[in-house]
Amino acid sequence: MECQECQQRPATFHFTQVINGDKKEVHVCEECAMEKGYMTSPEEGYSLHNLLAGLFNFDSAIMESKQSNAYKQENELKCSHCEMTLSQFKQLGKFGCAACYDTFSGRLDPIFRRVHSGNTQHYGKIPKRQGGNLHTKKQLESYRTELQKLIGEENFEEAAKVRDQIRALEQENGNTEAGDNS
């Protein structure tokens, strides 16, 4: 098959292009593919950020097709701290500041799910000084899970020990968590 652009060299790239829902088969040689912008040169590459931006735009493409006012309004969503807009965020594929996480929070779960194999919640390290209360909270959570497990296993002796640990930790923490356990 010869290249549909130059009609001289053999076509080495074959792909389907979809523009506004119209499907078109493209058969071109490497030179024409570069020249006509069907693909980028290897130096430009296809970076992770192109890919990320693509993910965001995939969402907006669906929204855009609906042409709703809500979409336009949402796209003007702006971070009050760094003033990054949602459309800038989509274009860059990066956050402007920590507050952006709150500003765009409604849109983030699907993105995180795609990038992090379905995960949206942090399970790792917590900063010691800033996360003081959070440490206790996480510790209590894990004790409670353990308690349920031990009760399920009818291992009441061990369960009593864990219950005492929970009580001790709650008291130490000024009973702030006690309500949760009732």
Added chain:
Amino acid sequence: MTLKRFMNEAISPWMREEGPDSDIVLSSRIRLARNFSSVSYPIFADRVKLTEIRDFFKEEYEHRSFQDYEDFAFISIQDLSDVEKRVLVEKHLISPHLSKNEGAAATIISKNEQVSIMINEEDHIRLQLYFPGFQLSKALEKAFQLDDWLEEKVNYAFDETRGYLTSCPTNVGTGMRASVMMHLPALAMTKQINRMIPAINQLGLVVRGIYGEGSEAQGNIFQISNQITLGKSEEDIIGDLQSVVNQLIEHERNARSHIMKQSSTKLEDRIYRSYGVLDYSRVIGSNEAAICLSNVRLGIDLGLIKNVSRNILNELMILTQPGFLQQYAKATLSADERDKLRATLIRERLQLENR
């Protein structure tokens, strides 16, 4: 401590120690991305704010607070020449991204070059630590110590649900990138690596060339790192990585002994020819040098080449990069001149070792 130290020696002091499984695993690295809670990220912050961050670290350094932790040097990126920047990148002490950030970018590097802190890279703070051989858990332990120590001084951008808040959504959560640099010549020769990469990718891990994103596997050196940073603890991420690396080590060892049994003459020929090229050539390009160095290193691992240490190859891998050659020559060199100097340096080093 001056910048000179980092420039003169190709091999970092920590690389002189041999770690576990160092016939296959060259190094283990942990990188943590952290940010100041109230300042916009470097891509979006104004220069004044970023300069404040840089100066904060500079002051901490000048008040010797960093010295309480380890013997560090503070370097402003804008004070570096192009060649100096390149050398730091080739030694993996700073990232290519940081070297391009003029203005408020800086780095703090420990004397043994095991720890470096990049300031105003994509995130405000990027801590990285290297260990020789396969020592991910030890590297994580030390990274956490440094992180805890730094957290006393800096209010990190952290959220209960999302974890450490980073500029790029791919780093959010733990902010951790753990990676292992592996020499896998037998898996590459038998093309097994091509089949293994997609399987490794499915486990949320990435396989890349030696200089990270978008680079080729030069000299059969592959970097395996975690892709996912959210929803898994640091220990779990490292556990996954360790199990994959252990399997790769086992497969590489099997492939090596298989090739030795099946076609030892061919393999020996390949190794000794490469040794000959390194020992005799007058002009050599970086690609050919990397391939030959990989073959000679395999020869050492298999006990075929006895009078050259593994270290000299680690050193030559870095020394023969364009930035280092120019630093060595103290001049800007054309590609032809670099190929000539590369050949000379390799010949000299190999002969030194043979004495």
